[in-house]
Amino acid sequence: MHDVTIHELKEVVALRGLPDEHLQWILERSIYQELEDGAVLLKVKDPVDVMWILLEGNVSFYMDINGRLVYYFTFSNDEDTGGVGGLLPYSRMKNSPGYSYAIGKVRLLRLHKKYFPDRCDPVPQMDSQCCEWCGMPCREWWADLPGTHPSGSRGLLLK
DSSP, X not given: OOOOOHHHXXXXXXXXXXXXXXXXXXXXXXXXXXXXXXXXXXXXXXXXXXXXXXXXXXXXXXXXXXXXXXXXXXXXSSTTTTTEEESOTTOOOOBOSEEEEEEEEEEEEEEEGGGHHHHTTTOXXXXXXXHHHHHHHHHHHHHTSTTOOGXXXXXXXXX
């Protein structure tokens, strides 16, 4: 297994500014994963029980709309998506509403939802930072579709 460093986590846009002890807390509870180009992270209706943190590569997401996969957006470690995805703190999402694919070699950490309640005390800033980064593309995409509501997409309940 690859040893992920605090320095690598400091490079993740959504985690910028978190103290080293908070990043260490994340490292101690996360599982490292590597994916090759084109690998499927999630399929429609798969249970979603982890937040993933992108260390390298990109992840494209295609929403299932009436049985048709429609490009939604690409997660990257950038100012648009922040390098985090999957299940976020306070999310009501239970199952994947689409497909997620690795673009290029992808390295990520998976933080299981069982740690979300613990996380509030040791990593208080993480809630708002991650929800802010991941909520933006969701709100923008759903705002462009007539007759839709953001809670139907990824089920975010933002603070």
